[in-house]
Amino acid sequence: MSQAELHSLNHLLNCYLREFAVPHQLVDWHAQGDLPKALQSDLLEGETVRIRTAYPVLKIAFKVQARGALNQIKLGSKLFAKPMGKPWQVLSTQAAIQALLEHMAMLTQTEPNVELQAQINNSLQNMQRFLNSTKVPYLNALQHTEQSLLWGHPFHPSPKSRSGVQPDELMNCSPEVGAAFQLHWFDIDPALLQELGKPVINKVSEVLTGRGGLYPCHPWEVNLVLGSRIYQQANQKKLIRHLGPLGKVVWPTSSVRTLYHPELDVFLKCSIHVRLTNCIRKNAWYELESAVGMTELLAPTFEQVEYRHPGFRMLREPSACTLNLNQTYTAASIEETVNLQESFGIIFREQLRTQHSDIHMAGSLAAWNNSGESQLALRLGEQAEQAAQQGAGKAEFILNWLQCYFKLLVPGTLTLLFKHGVVLEPHLQNTVLATSNGLPVQVWIRDLEGTKLIPQHWPHERLKNLSERAIASVHYSADQGWKRVSYCLLVNNIAEMIFHACQHTPGLEQRAWQHLATLLQNILHELGEPQALSDLLQGHALASKNNLKTRLFRKADRLSDYTFLSHPLIAHHDKQTEETAC
Incomplete structure (x- = not known):
């Protein structure tokens, strides 16, 4: 079993145990008695765990190398299954995923979720792609730690699933492989720019491209923008022009869409119509508004709490921006207009200011x-x-x-x-x-x-x-x-x-x-x-x-x-x- 398979199963088991098996009292910790011989061997260290499932697989068993106070586990063996009327047998990774999903479907009286199965497999495949890549290069401590989250959320069934992006594009912009890439930039009519809070985008443009007045877009989002009828009409009117990838590279942080450059005093939280874990990671207008509005609203509160508790700080989000192309194509639907505005949405988060390395x-x-x-x-x-x-x-x-x-x-x-x-x-x-x-x-x-x-x-x-x-x-x-x-x-x-x-x-x-x-x-x-x-x-x-x-x-x-x-x-x-x- 590969490391990617091991961690994928570990994540799924963590979730399954916590949300289903333990609440339904289906788990035998420190299991004894009916077990596969491989798990009875003294050569395999750890606690034996057995789960009582249902037809056609009646039981699943495995070893854990460690178990925490909240029953989080570190998987230490392959999974074994006991089908009705048959001896214990090794479960392949795919068979294990299938068996667990089928049991959850039975417990919830629903059909097995094939979409979730695809997301789990996509996450597993991405983990394997990341493992096969070169080691993450070291720029500084912040970049390196942000790009070191190889396995992702231990209590999510598909923590590295990324739907809506092709494999080659995935690798070019994923933090887990130490990616650094150029943003795509647009030359814009200044009248299109909508900013909230402190003006930032021109300084970002100057630092990254050497000139002001340009507007960035994440590489995963640019094709969606270029395919928009509203954008195409604005381009014909010479209000906006795609310049392609330009300037200095930026480093994606652990959230994938938030970007870092050491010469900037802000992170760029870009919009991408890609599903990461539970959500499509786009920036709606009200989210831009709430980020900046909350920064302004809560400033006195944060300052008071930070003064009382030295060493604790909330990172502010003082700025946000997007482009407003509403008037460039009057036949466009509200949905088209909103989608394009979201594609260009950026939230700016302040950098860490610290003498600590x-x-x-x-x-x-x-x-x-x-x-x-x-x-x-x-x-x-x-x-x-x-x-x-x-x-x-x-x-x-x-x-x-x-x-x-x-x-x-x-x-x-x-x-x-x-x-x-x-x-x-x-x-x-x-x-x-x-x-x-x-x-x-x-x-x-x-x-x-x-x-x-x-x-x-x-x-x-x-x-x-x-x-x-x-x-x-x-x-x-x-x-x-x-x-x-x-x-x-x-x-x-x-x-x-x-x-x-x-x-x-x-x-x-x-x-x-x-x-x-x-x-x-x-x-x-x-x-x-x-x-x-x-x-x-x-x-x-x-x-x-x-x-x-x-x-x-x-x-x-x-x-x-x-x-x-x-x-x-x-x-x-x-x-x-x-x-x-x-």
């Missing part, structure tokens, strides 16, 4: 390398050896590292939620951290465009700078806000960081969760003792977003629901855990 996107740390080793565990192991020379034990160093990370990330995020009604999305891929002397000293949270507001704190009269459509897109109920933040912060981010950090140190994971519980207990009063957080510390379940069900039922990402997880995060106050070098 050791920078990591958190998702690239909580990940496996090509050899199956945890990136974070390897890094902490090496640093723990250095710390041992000063008398610090490995376990204590790892716990100290995690505590520093918790203290940077958690109080600021929860202060914004409970004191200010601001709902961030601090998942692994939206979190960037800097370290100094081996320990985390700074975190940045990004994706302000996706930030939500709770109406009790932010009624309509406080949002006068936003349109009704933008307000509808940013308003979240308190319950929605808590579910989103607790999922992104605790399940997607911190649980995975703990899982990876504690890979090679038995018993350490529980201690790490206790440290986190202590921190939450200590800030509970400062946050106003919110009921949701109090309940969590008393053992109420954690919300985990259902990425698999979202794709299975073909739902929009905004309509995703949750599975509720038991967890080790119970009220725990130990004075000894409060001491830290951070």
Whole structure:
């Protein structure tokens, strides 16, 4: 089984176990008895897991090399199946995917989702393409960490699926292969330009092309633009002209469509009509508006929270722009007009401003390398050896590292939620951290465009700078806000960081969760003792977003629901855990 197949199955099993098998009580952890002989061998390390499925495959079994506190797994063997009336047999990757999809169809009383199966296979094929490519070159720490997310979201069934782009174009612009490429540029009539917030596009044009007045477009989007009747009419009127790929190259970051150049003071978040994970990644006009509007609206709040919590910063999105060609082709439909406007939509996010050189996107740390080793565990192991020379034990160093990370990330995020009604999305891929002397000293949270507001704190009269459509897109109920933040912060981010950090140190994971519980207990009063957080510390379940069900039922990402997880995060106050070098 190739590395791409192993990780594809690992992702699918993570989702399937969490969203289906565990809630339906179909899993035998530490399984014994009826098992394939290959899994009974002492030569194969790890825990044996058996899932009870249904006709025609009655059981599926496999080994896991590691299992986390929230039942996230590291797959350690092939999958074996026991069909009705037959002995155990090895499942090929395709047969395993088929068997799991068929079982989910049975549980949900639906037909097997062939579209999802195609997306899973597309993701697998893309992983293999990335593996076959050359190693990601090193420009600087930020570029390298952004282009090191080889396997993607561990709880998404098709994290590297990219529909709407051809394989050769895929490789030219994918961060996983260290891509750097020229943007396509258009010479435009200045009257077409629509800017929100601080004017930026001319400076970007000057830095990247050496001249102002040009407008960029992502290579994956340019054919859609050139095929537009509206564009063609505007071109005939000499209002816009395609100049082709020009200027300095830019580097795609982990989100694929957000682009980096070290000489710019902004990232470019471009529009692409390509499905990445759950969404077509286009920039609607109201998203441009909400990004800039939220930056202006929340500036005093962010400054206040950042002052109270040094080392925590929200990256602003101060500018956005698009082209308005509405009047160039009067026979065009509203849909055609909107599509072209979206194709040209760009959100500008501020660059990281820091003196620190050791920078990591958190998702690239909580990940496996090509050899199956945890990136974070390897890094902490090496640093723990250095710390041992000063008398610090490995376990204590790892716990100290995690505590520093918790203290940077958690109080600021929860202060914004409970004191200010601001709902961030601090998942692994939206979190960037800097370290100094081996320990985390700074975190940045990004994706302000996706930030939500709770109406009790932010009624309509406080949002006068936003349109009704933008307000509808940013308003979240308190319950929605808590579910989103607790999922992104605790399940997607911190649980995975703990899982990876504690890979090679038995018993350490529980201690790490206790440290986190202590921190939450200590800030509970400062946050106003919110009921949701109090309940969590008393053992109420954690919300985990259902990425698999979202794709299975073909739902929009905004309509995703949750599975509720038991967890080790119970009220725990130990004075000894409060001491830290951070």
